[in-house]
Amino acid sequence: MNAQAAAQTERTGEDGRAADTLRIAYSPCPNDTFVFHAWAHGEVEGAPPLDVSFADIDITNGLAERGELDVLKVSYAVLPWVLEEYALLPCGGALGRGCGPLVLTREADADLSGATVAVPSERSTAYLLFRLWAAAEVPGGVGEIVVMPFNEIMPAVRDGRVDAGLVxxxxRFTYQDYGLHKLADMGEHWEATTGLPIPLGAIIAKRSLGRERLHALAEATRASVRQAWQAPERSRDYVLAHAQEMDPAVADQHIGLYVNEFTADLGEAGYAAVRGLLDRAATEGLVPPLAPGALDF
Structure with a gap:
């Protein structure tokens, strides 16, 4: 399924949604389909049915900024623009160590000063990490930034249409198949300078659902994660059906890297990572500053 086609929707119940059906959008990537498989298929006891749309992160970020849908997987980077209407759920997202975005080039020793760089979104965590890295490591700064779907970036670098790509x-597991080189790892830079895990993708839900229901959604998400861990074979077909012809071994690596203890609960370290990223980015003028208590749940 085309990750950019937000209109391609999978119904989890009958047409004509039940009154308590939640409209949710997340990516077709293995970590998201693994996490939400049980809930999307009605296997989480007491959880409301889901009306699922699959979309690339740049699209879900836009949906959040426009206030569309009830629950969304978005970049942590978009939170300063959406937290008035949406609450950050303390689970279901993607944080970790050793899992940061990479800057890829055709030449191993490429110079990015004034270079054209393809990125998946200017409202993505990857982009914030890249700008923070470039401010410290690229004399004079990079040149033009080109936004394109993440699955088109490596071919664009390989074919010389851009000088570098942020992926x-x-x-992370397939760039060598394109003959590309890893110039830098944004996660390594972030961890070395902060000691914190890397905040990548967040799960947010409409505040208008009410505090009690938001807490119930968090519990449903945790239950879906636990069931995925307990019986990973149950989600296998769902994961591979939406993995864009990804090799099953790569899908397993993807899940192993991005679904971890922070997916079950952000915890103190997770919240510190999110605040640290957004505070640093605000200092650099990349995002608006967070309002006091904006991350509270």
């Missing part, structure tokens, strides 16, 4: 997701 996410399973590209």
């Amino acid at each position: 996410i997701h399973e590209a």
Whole structure:
């Protein structure tokens, strides 16, 4: 399924949604389909049915900024623009160590000063990490930034249409197939300078659902994660059906890297990572500053 086609929707119940059906959008990437498989298929007891749309992160970020849908997987980077209407759920997202975005080039020793760089979104965590890295490591700064779907970035670098590409997701495991070189690892830079895990993708839900229901959604998400861990074979077909012809071994690596203890609960370290990223980015003028208590749940 085309990750950019937000209109391609999978119904989890009958047409004509039940009154308590939640409209949710997340990516077709293995970590998201693994996490939400049980809930999307009605296997989480007491959880409301889901009306699922699959969309690339740049699209879900836009949906959040426009206030569309009830629950969304978005970049942590978009939170300063959406937290008035949406609450950050303390689970279901993607944080970790050793899982940061990569800057890829055709030449191993490429110079990015004034270079054209393809990125998956200017409202993505990957982009914030890249700008923070470039401010410290690229004399004079990079040149033009080109936004394109993440699955088109490596071919664009390979074919010389851009000088470098900022890649996410399973590209960590496949970039050598395109003859590309890893110039820098944004996660390594972030961890070395902060000691914190890397905040990548967040799950947010409409505040208008009410506090009690938001807490119930968090519990449903945790239950879906636990069931995925307990019986990973149950989600296998769902994961591979939406993995854009990804090799099953790569899908397993993807899940192993991005679904971890922070997916079950952000915890103190997770919240510190999110605040640290957004505070640093605000200092650099990349995002608006967070309002007091904006991350509270």
